[in-house]
Amino acid sequence: MPQTAQVHAETRAAKERSPFVNAISEFWKSYRKNKPALFGTGIILVFILLAIFANFIAPQGINDQNITNKLQAPSAAHWFGTDDFGRDIFSRILFGARLSLRVGFLAVIGSIVVGTLLGILAGYFGKVLDVVISRLFDILLAFPSILLSIAIVAILGPSLNNALVAIAIVNVPVFGRLVRSRVLTVKEEEYVVAARSIGMGDMRIIFHHILPNSIAPIIVQGTLNIATAILDAAGLGFLGMGAEAPLPEWGKMLSDSREYIQNAPWTVLFPGLAIVLVVVGFNLIGDGLRDALDPRMKN
Amino acid sequence: MLKMSDPVLKVEGLKTSFFTDDGEVPAVGGIDFEVKEGEILGIVGESGCGKSVTSLSIMGLLPSPPGKIVGGHIYYQGEDISHAKESKMRKLRGNEIAMIFQEPMTSLNPVFTIGEQLEEAIKLHNQRLPKKEIENRSVELLKRVGLPRAKELLKEYPHELSGGMRQRVMIAIAMSCNPKVLIADEPTTALDVTIQAQILDLMIKLNKETNTAIIMITHDLGVVAQMCQRVVVMYAGKIVEEGPVKDIFNHPKHPYTEGLIQSIPDLHGKKERLYTIKGSVPKPGSITKGCLFAPRCEFVMDKCRVNTPELSGGEHKSRCFLHQEQGRKEVRT
Ligand SMILES: Nc1ncnc2c1ncn2[C@@H]1O[C@H](COP(=O)(O)OP(=O)(O)OP(=O)(O)O)[C@@H](O)[C@H]1O
Ligand code: SF4
Ligand SMILES: [Mg+2]
Numbered sequence: 001m002p003q004t005a006q007v008h009a010e011t012r013a014a015k016e017r018s019p020f021v022n023a024i025s026e027f028w029k030s031y032r033k034n035k036p037a038l039f040g041t042g043i044i045l046v047f048i049l050l051a052i053f054a055n056f057i058a059p060q061g062i063n064d065q066n067i068t069n070k071l072q073a074p075s076a077a078h079w080f081g082t083d084d085f086g087r088d089i090f091s092r093i094l095f096g097a098r099l100s101l102r103v104g105f106l107a108v109i110g111s112i113v114v115g116t117l118l119g120i121l122a123g124y125f126g127k128v129l130d131v132v133i134s135r136l137f138d139i140l141l142a143f144p145s146i147l148l149s150i151a152i153v154a155i156l157g158p159s160l161n162n163a164l165v166a167i168a169i170v171n172v173p174v175f176g177r178l179v180r181s182r183v184l185t186v187k188e189e190e191y192v193v194a195a196r197s198i199g200m201g202d203m204r205i206i207f208h209h210i211l212p213n214s215i216a217p218i219i220v221q222g223t224l225n226i227a228t229a230i231l232d233a234a235g236l237g238f239l240g241m242g243a244e245a246p247l248p249e250w251g252k253m254l255s256d257s258r259e260y261i262q263n264a265p266w267t268v269l270f271p272g273l274a275i276v277l278v279v280v281g282f283n284l285i286g287d288g289l290r291d292a293l294d295p296r297m298k299n
Numbered sequence: 300m301l302k303m304s305d306p307v308l309k310v311e312g313l314k315t316s317f318f319t320d321d322g323e324v325p326a327v328g329g330i331d332f333e334v335k336e337g338e339i340l341g342i343v344g345e346s347g348c349g350k351s352v353t354s355l356s357i358m359g360l361l362p363s364p365p366g367k368i369v370g371g372h373i374y375y376q377g378e379d380i381s382h383a384k385e386s387k388m389r390k391l392r393g394n395e396i397a398m399i400f401q402e403p404m405t406s407l408n409p410v411f412t413i414g415e416q417l418e419e420a421i422k423l424h425n426q427r428l429p430k431k432e433i434e435n436r437s438v439e440l441l442k443r444v445g446l447p448r449a450k451e452l453l454k455e456y457p458h459e460l461s462g463g464m465r466q467r468v469m470i471a472i473a474m475s476c477n478p479k480v481l482i483a484d485e486p487t488t489a490l491d492v493t494i495q496a497q498i499l500d501l502m503i504k505l506n507k508e509t510n511t512a513i514i515m516i517t518h519d520l521g522v523v524a525q526m527c528q529r530v531v532v533m534y535a536g537k538i539v540e541e542g543p544v545k546d547i548f549n550h551p552k553h554p555y556t557e558g559l560i561q562s563i564p565d566l567h568g569k570k571e572r573l574y575t576i577k578g579s580v581p582k583p584g585s586i587t588k589g590c591l592f593a594p595r596c597e598f599v600m601d602k603c604r605v606n607t608p609e610l611s612g613g614e615h616k617s618r619c620f621l622h623q624e625q626g627r628k629e630v631r632t
Pocket of ligand 2: 391553554555591592593594596597598599600603608618619620621
């Protein structure tokens, strides 16, 4: 039977590959069936490529002004039209992608690192530390995230980097709580008790059992949070608390153009569309990851 | 008196409580027993009688809070370890005293291969062993616990193995450092009958080969009959009967033990219906006066509700007034 022979060959091949590669291929099998997630991945890949190659793709620089050419409707020369300084909106959006993606990734990585550390301290070592850290999270989460970011930026001074720091701080409790609850669950798992029963110490248990079993939910939450981080950065930019002129940050572009919304709607439309696409893209990926990773997490 | 070899593990008046929102729950209420080198000791009792709490107390693995050893001593080779430092316990665990658990499905980490987990266990207590040597030892351990295709198994994940295979892997991990005492907390409860028998045979074989003492925790006296030399019967956090397995099967001296014996399936051929002891284990600490078994006992007397019987007798002890009066006959069935 050629078919069973093939199946055998396949399982044998699967056995011979490294466990890590196996896990990835298993994940991909389930992820690729998820059409919306693939769509989201497509969007984000396109944005990442555009951001990386912005220098080569963009017809103009971010601050090439041409006042005589201001507020031009989209045309062959200016695909997305021009703004009130006569700058090419398409070019600005490409460079803006760099800013937004950078803020999104860096802020989330920062939150994950700090949140994971605090979550482990709280969940694993517990007691007083847990009370202190958990209260801190509660307090941070009691404020609407954008208000808290505004307050932090107000203290640090408005700039894109400070907005990034603010967003990272605001999102720390999201990961802190997630990791803490994973730690509490995994800590009680029989395999952790079993590991301790053969003499494994705390650090090894944390790195060998608890972190590996927390990575999947962190990745899912992280992806979803990139979307909110980008949205928050745009919000701060819109409020004048983020990127400063002439940086082509999308939120800033929106707020700078809002008086032209009637006469030159493209000045608002395209930055807005860029934000929406990126946010939707990351959300779709996040949902897809959750669906693909979760069954493996049900121990 | 007979000169007996010294016990490797001796538990003396062990009391373990959980401090919950509803107050102190005395899960283990003062128990004494000992295990000699190479011996297989059974601990039986219904669910909730404190068997697991006893073993976790010995291992120093009580969930704390809320669990705490509030009294008594645990001697390992003569040294009291009941309040030993975590660093000291970590050296003992695996190396000297190891444990296997009830659920082979959950006692392996789902995200690592069998090999990774087995090698990790070997490395824990043999840091300087070369990689090749560790791998050889893993393969050998898997073979020793009767697992075929050992080399391939090393690369497989726990979910690719059956329950029986996983329990064998757990035994391999527990035996990886040649412990002197192996605590097996209902190692076969989650497995079906044929697999159960194979695992028990494996444990007997390992006991003979390595002279590792085994504390076999179970709620099934059938398992005890198959494996153990001596047995301790626990009820509601206390020992109610203790002695050589043969004596206890032939002349049980506590109505509870008798009930357990009658509820063994298929011991005397097919039974129409399995005997069950009426009622259920009282909540720890809920009975403060008299015999703990009185509410369920067929032979209950007036004094059972007032006075608390002591554990008494020679080699074969029981905690029941029926057997503490001189000349009293055996309990009728
Ligand atoms: N984490 C805990 N918190 C509070 N009480 C507990 C806890 N763990 C155990 N107990 C108490 O200890 C008692 C004994 O539990 P234990 O797990 O030792 O029973 P067991 O004899 O092992 O039963 P089983 O056969 O079901 O495994 C239980 O009745 C319960 O009330
Ligand atoms: S002491 Fe009394 S109640 Fe307790 S087991 Fe013996 S006969 Fe039954
Ligand atoms: Mg138990």
